Amino acid sequence: MKPEEEIGKSRYKTYLLVWVTLVILTGMTFSAAGMEFGRWAVLIALAIAGTKSGLVLNYFMHLKSERLLIFKVIIPLVMAVFLVFILLTFSDLAFRGGVK
Amino acid sequence: MNEVKTSVFEEAGDYTGAKLGMWLFILSELLLFGGMFILYSAYRYKNPVDFHHASRELEVLLGTLNTIILLTSSLSMAASIAAMQKGQRKLSTYLLIATMALGLLFLVNKGFEWGTKIELGIYPNSPTLLTRSKGEVLFYGLYYVMTGLHGLHVLAGISVLFVMLILILKEKIGKTHFTPLENSGLYWHLVDIIWIFLYPLFYLIT
Amino acid sequence: MTSNMATENVRPRISFYEDRRGILSWIFTSDHKRIALLYLIFVIAFFFSGVVLGFFMRLQMLAPGTIMGPQTYNALFTLHGIVMIFLVVIPAIVTVFGNFFLPIQIGARDVAFPRINLLSWWLFVTGAIIVALSVFTGEGPPDTGWTFYAPYSLRTTVNVPMAVFGVFILGMSSILTGINLVTTTHRLRAPGMSWKRLPLFVWAIYATSWVQILATPVIGITMVLIFLERFFGVGVFDPTKGGDPILYQHMFWIYSHPATYIMILPAMGIVSDVVPVFARKKIFGYMAIALSGMAIAAVGSLVWGHHMFVSGQSDFADLLFSLLTFLVAVPSAIKVFNWVATLHKGSVVIEPPLLFCLAFIFLFSIGGLTGLIQGALAPNMHLHDTYWIPGHFHYIIFGGMGFGLFAAFHYWFPKMFGRMYNRKVATWAWVIMFIGFNVFYFSMLLLGWEGMPRRYYDYLPQFRTLHLTATFGSWILIAGLILMFGNLFRGLFRGEKAEDNPWDGATLEWQIPSPPPTENFEKIPVVNRGPYDFKEFVKNE
Numbered sequence: 057m058k059p060e061e062e063i064g065k066s067r068y069k070t071y072l073l074v075w076v077t078l079v080i081l082t083g084m085t086f087s088a089a090g091m092e093f094g095r096w097a098v099l100i101a102l103a104i105a106g107t108k109s110g111l112v113l114n115y116f117m118h119l120k121s122e123r124l125l126i127f128k129v130i131i132p133l134v135m136a137v138f139l140v141f142i143l144l145t146f147s148d149l150a151f152r153g154g155v156k
Numbered sequence: 157m158n159e160v161k162t163s164v165f166e167e168a169g170d171y172t173g174a175k176l177g178m179w180l181f182i183l184s185e186l187l188l189f190g191g192m193f194i195l196y197s198a199y200r201y202k203n204p205v206d207f208h209h210a211s212r213e214l215e216v217l218l219g220t221l222n223t224i225i226l227l228t229s230s231l232s233m234a235a236s237i238a239a240m241q242k243g244q245r246k247l248s249t250y251l252l253i254a255t256m257a258l259g260l261l262f263l264v265n266k267g268f269e270w271g272t273k274i275e276l277g278i279y280p281n282s283p284t285l286l287t288r289s290k291g292e293v294l295f296y297g298l299y300y301v302m303t304g305l306h307g308l309h310v311l312a313g314i315s316v317l318f319v320m321l322i323l324i325l326k327e328k329i330g331k332t333h334f335t336p337l338e339n340s341g342l343y344w345h346l347v348d349i350i351w352i353f354l355y356p357l358f359y360l361i362t
Numbered sequence: 363m364t365s366n367m368a369t370e371n372v373r374p375r376i377s378f379y380e381d382r383r384g385i386l387s388w389i390f391t392s393d394h395k396r397i398a399l400l401y402l403i404f405v406i407a408f409f410f411s412g413v414v415l416g417f418f419m420r421l422q423m424l425a426p427g428t429i430m431g432p433q434t435y436n437a438l439f440t441l442h443g444i445v446m447i448f449l450v451v452i453p454a455i456v457t458v459f460g461n462f463f464l465p466i467q468i469g470a471r472d473v474a475f476p477r478i479n480l481l482s483w484w485l486f487v488t489g490a491i492i493v494a495l496s497v498f499t500g501e502g503p504p505d506t507g508w509t510f511y512a513p514y515s516l517r518t519t520v521n522v523p524m525a526v527f528g529v530f531i532l533g534m535s536s537i538l539t540g541i542n543l544v545t546t547t548h549r550l551r552a553p554g555m556s557w558k559r560l561p562l563f564v565w566a567i568y569a570t571s572w573v574q575i576l577a578t579p580v581i582g583i584t585m586v587l588i589f590l591e592r593f594f595g596v597g598v599f600d601p602t603k604g605g606d607p608i609l610y611q612h613m614f615w616i617y618s619h620p621a622t623y624i625m626i627l628p629a630m631g632i633v634s635d636v637v638p639v640f641a642r643k644k645i646f647g648y649m650a651i652a653l654s655g656m657a658i659a660a661v662g663s664l665v666w667g668h669h670m671f672v673s674g675q676s677d678f679a680d681l682l683f684s685l686l687t688f689l690v691a692v693p694s695a696i697k698v699f700n701w702v703a704t705l706h707k708g709s710v711v712i713e714p715p716l717l718f719c720l721a722f723i724f725l726f727s728i729g730g731l732t733g734l735i736q737g738a739l740a741p742n743m744h745l746h747d748t749y750w751i752p753g754h755f756h757y758i759i760f761g762g763m764g765f766g767l768f769a770a771f772h773y774w775f776p777k778m779f780g781r782m783y784n785r786k787v788a789t790w791a792w793v794i795m796f797i798g799f800n801v802f803y804f805s806m807l808l809l810g811w812e813g814m815p816r817r818y819y820d821y822l823p824q825f826r827t828l829h830l831t832a833t834f835g836s837w838i839l840i841a842g843l844i845l846m847f848g849n850l851f852r853g854l855f856r857g858e859k860a861e862d863n864p865w866d867g868a869t870l871e872w873q874i875p876s877p878p879p880t881e882n883f884e885k886i887p888v889v890n891r892g893p894y895d896f897k898e899f900v901k902n903e
Contacts, residue, residue, distance in 0.1 A: 068235055075231040082223050082355075086216075089360035101356040109349045116234040117345045126176065126548060134183045137576050138190045140664060142197060145612050148667065148679035149198055173474050173549035180541040180575055188579035191613060195587075195598055198609055281595025290604025297596040297603070301587070 074115045081108050171335055178339040182346050185309075189350050192302050196357065199294045206291020211361035213278075214299075215269055219359040222265050223351060229258035230348045233317075233341045240324075243331040249324055252317060252337075255344065259314045266307050270300075299358055306350055313347050316340050377780065377877040392476035393880055397483050398462035399778070404487065405458060406847075408449035413840065415442040424833045428820050435819035436505035437520075441497065443508025444525065448532050449490055451763055452621055453539075455628035456574075457486070459770050460543055460567040462778060466871045466878065467561045469552025469887050474545040478538055485535035492528030496521040507817060509618070512599035512610040516591050523592050526585040533582040536624075540574030543567055552870075554889035561869045561893040562651050566631020569655040573620045573627075577663065581617035584610070608673050615666035623662040625759055626726075627655055629766025630697055633719045636773050637701050638894040639867045640716035641708030645894050647700040654693035661690040671742045680739055687737035694730055698723060713865070714788040718769030721796055725761025729754055732807060747817070750810025756803045768792075771850060776860030780877045783853030791849060795842030801835030869893045 085104040093100055113131060114120035122128065200207045236251035273296075277284035280297055320340050323329045329337050378395045388396055419438050422430055430438075461479065465472055473479050497503040500521035506514055515522050547568045551560075560568075590596045597603030599610040638645045645651060667675060667683030701723055710716070732754040736745050745751065776782050809828045814821060821829065863872040868891070874882060 068238060071231055071234045071238070075227060078227045079224060082220065082227065085356050085360065086220055089356070089362055093362065097362040101360060102353075105353045105356055108352045112230060112345050112349055112352070116230050116348075117342055124172070127179065130179055130183055134186050134190075134576070137663065138187065138193075141190070141580070141616055142194050144664060144667065144679070144682070145194055145198065145609075145616075146201070147682050148608065148612065148670075148675040149201060151676035151678040154677060170474070170549050173545050176548060177475055177478075177541055177545045180544055181537075184537045184541070184575050184579045187576055188583050191580040191583035191616075194613070195609060198606065199598075199604070202606075203604070280590075280597065286603070293597050294604045297598050300594075301590060301596055301598070305586075 070115060074111050078108055078111060174335050174339060175342075178342050182342060185346055186350075189302070189305070192298070192305070193353070193357075196298050196302070199291070199298065200357075200361070203289075203291025203294060206289050207295050208361050210292045210295035210299075211358060214359050215272070216359050218265055218269055219355055222262050223355045225258050225262050225265070226348045226351050229255045229262070230345050232258065233344045237334065237338050237341050240329065240334045240337055241331065245324065245330070248337075249321070252321055252324070256314050256317050256321070259310050259317070259344075263307060263310055263314075266303065270303075302354060303358070306347070306354060309347050309350070313340075313344050316343060375875055375879045377875070378880040379877060381880045390480070392472070392480055394461045394465050394472050394476065394479060395778075395878065395880075397479050398458050400483055401453065401457040401461065401486065404490065405450055405454045408445055408490065409454075412442055412446040412450055413843065415445065416836070417840065420833045420836045422819060423821070423829050425830065426821055426823055426826055430819070432819045433505060436507075436817070437497075437503040439817055440504050440507050444493060444504075444529070446759075447508055447621070448529055449493070451625045451759055452536065453486065453532075454767055455632065455763070455770060456543070456567060456570055456624070457482070457539060459563075459632070459774065460539075460570075460628060463774065463871055464543060464564055464567050465546060465550065466874065466882050467564050467869055467893075468547065468550060469555050469870055469883065469889060470546065470550035471882050471886075473542050474549055475542050479542055482535045482538045482542070485531055485538070489528045489531035489535060492531060493525055494528075496524035496528065499524060509614060510585075510588060511614075512588070512591075512605075512607045513601060515588055516600055523589050526588045530582055530585040530589075533578045533585070536574045537578045537582075540571040540578070543571040544575065547571075552886050552889055554887075558649070559889060559892050560652075562634035562645065562648070562655075563628075563631040563869075565652040566627045566634065566655050569659040570624050570627045570631075572656075573624050573659050573663070577617045577620040577624075580613060581621075584613040584617070587613075608670070608675055611670050611673055612666070612675075615669045616663075619666035619669065620659070620663045622755075622758070623658055625763045626766075627658060629722065629763040629769075630655065630694075632766045632770045632773070633701060633722050634697070635867075635869065635893075636715045636719050636769055637704050638896075639773075639865050640711045640713060640719075641705050642711065642866075642896055643704055643708035643894075644892070644896070645700065646703035646706075647696075648892075648894075650696055651700050654696045657693040658690065661686065661693065665690055668737055668742075671739060672746045684737055684739050684742075688734065691730060691734055691737075694726075698727060698730075713772075714783075714785055714792060715769050715773035715865070717789060717792045718765045718772060721792065722762055722765045722769065725757050725765060725799070729757030729759075729761055732757060744813075745810055747815055748810035749806045749814045749816050752816055753803050753806030753808075753810055756806065761799060761803070768846065773865070774871075775850065775853065776864050777871055777876045777878070779854055779857075780860055780875075781853055781857035782860040782864065783849050783857050787845065787849040791842050791846035793842075794845060795839055798835050798838030798840070798842050802832050802839055803835070805829075805832035805835060866896070868896055 081104050085101055088097070088100050088104070119127060119131065232251045232254040236248045236255060239245075239248035239251060273279065278296060279285065280300055285293055285296055317340055320329065320337050323336060378393055381393075388400060391397060391400075415438055418430075419435070419442060422428065422435055422438075461473070500523075501519050502521060504510070504515075504518070504520050504522045504525045506518060506522060510522065510526060515526075547560075547564060587596070587598050591599060595603075597605050599605045599607055601607060634645060634651050665683055665687045667679050668687045671680050671684070701719075732750070736742050736750060736754060772783070772788055805828045809825060809832065810816075812825065812828070814825045814828070860876050862874070862876050865872070870887065870889075871878075873887070
């Protein structure tokens, strides 16, 4: 895509809306921390952080409007790689005492 | 138009290529911090109570404020690029300066946070810290390294944006050539995203 | 018709050597071919240093007893590992042949980011200097092994910080090269050069570059952490502060296992390009080879725990990693089958490039099979940290990557330098190296099987025969290396002028002059055939 054609996707209103959502989500994660979610607390925090990141990636970083396959692939790719690294590491850490 | 999927040969100045290169660099940065997040998860998993206690010592309000600051700086960054694309050079410049100012404000706040802790004798290898439980020692080790590394990236980002400012003033960035600005923006948003995760994982541990 | 290029040029063309002269025009170049040669010079110098270090290791191990203290021996094997792995085997094929030939093979004039390419080289040299400095500063070179395991690496008083910092810088160089080559492959292919028409060498470099981008940051941060722990006592890997040394091993091997695929995939790419040319036959199973490379990159990132079976990690992790390790053998085996199938019923032309590829196939297979043996948990308990392990990895890295590198030397030499080496001498060098190699490293496998521990500076008398044999084998191997390099150097200065396409290759680099002009192509070619379509090629001559 030629640079000039990129202009269409940059809009102040969208950015403002995204920003408001981000601030709201920040507030949500802040209040969630004060509540008793037990084991779910980490997952909720990560879910909110993930959503916030998704907004930044898709709208501020324009990933949503990218057309080429490579751009659609790279973030899922890095997430998969990270997931694999952490899960396999935990296959050690979480089972040191033996499989129950 | 990319009508031939096999033919992507373009003359020098490939906008998409430059963007792709920047994205690939961002991937590597994500995994750099990812490595630290693996360590963080491991030690939090092993020391859940200690991490919770240490987390409560951090200044949550300052951390939350810093989060809002960075989010706002991302807004101003994106808007700055949009303005440049629309030919609104002055607005773009002001927004860019705002972004840098917010980044600096973030670092100042971080400095205060660190300063307070250091005055209390809580820093890696300090006698005070070593009297605490292992989990807390690890928490602070990770805290300093991860927020420190992040802070370095904020500083690097501000420096890059400063270079962009110069380029704008020298009219090397404009309505038809804004690739460096956009790529710098991508880097800035990356720095924001990392903080989006650091914030709850350090300040809001329940 | 094929490309627009005529191989005979009406007017004389300036080669990229003559384009601009003087050392500054080299160290500040942005020409991918010059950068490739800059890397080549240093990689060869580092290879020689690594061989010298190895020579002294083998001298120490020639007979029971000692000619040096244990500290010296520890430093020797540490440096041998650091130099060979980070300064030779990981970078070599990608930075020399990837840089030189990937752009040409896809029909481009250069890489996507030529100046970043130069920066990569500058970082490479800087990192190497820092590593070298660690030998001469502080309390001397690291003695931790190239693996820098915590907590010893946190405590030992020798110059670990400098060495790990050097590795960090080298990692940055590698990441930037990976970014460059991925972007180049996506964006700079000539018209008609679809993904399915790419030479398999390009596919291999592409897969490798992804591993460089995604895995290297993890060792980057790990090296930074060692540094921070030594200077600030952060505590992340220090058991006295609650840290877990096994976590260090996880972080280290999360990169360092995929790093072995950074080493081997490009070499496999070379074999995939060379074998068809000398079998005068299309590669058997093009997509299988292309995709198996990607599969190796992917699955190879899941197996790192097989370096840690006896480290104290959980039994569950042991089982999981062992299973995954067996899986990663499959795509490698696919390649071996396909290469052999390509040779089968081909019109085989015996030339040095092919000889090195045949050796690759044989030696890599032994390496791979020994890998399966040690990848099984029960044998691993006995074989870990014995000579079996260096036996295995030298078969893979030296027998595999090394011979692949030598194949590349002999294949692309005429293109890069416009001259031909003495093919008879090259063949003799190959014979000597092959014999020396097997005498040397098979003895290591046997030593390990018998229980000889690795990284020991002395040993019990029962191991003397095998050690003697191994050392003799190493001398034969070195003799072969000297002959090979001597022959190549001689060819550089006194070799006959080479034609543009001495091997009748069908990939794009053979359609341009030897050596190429700076801009590679007078006009960017329009590609309308595959990289191994020889019949058409012959028809149009």
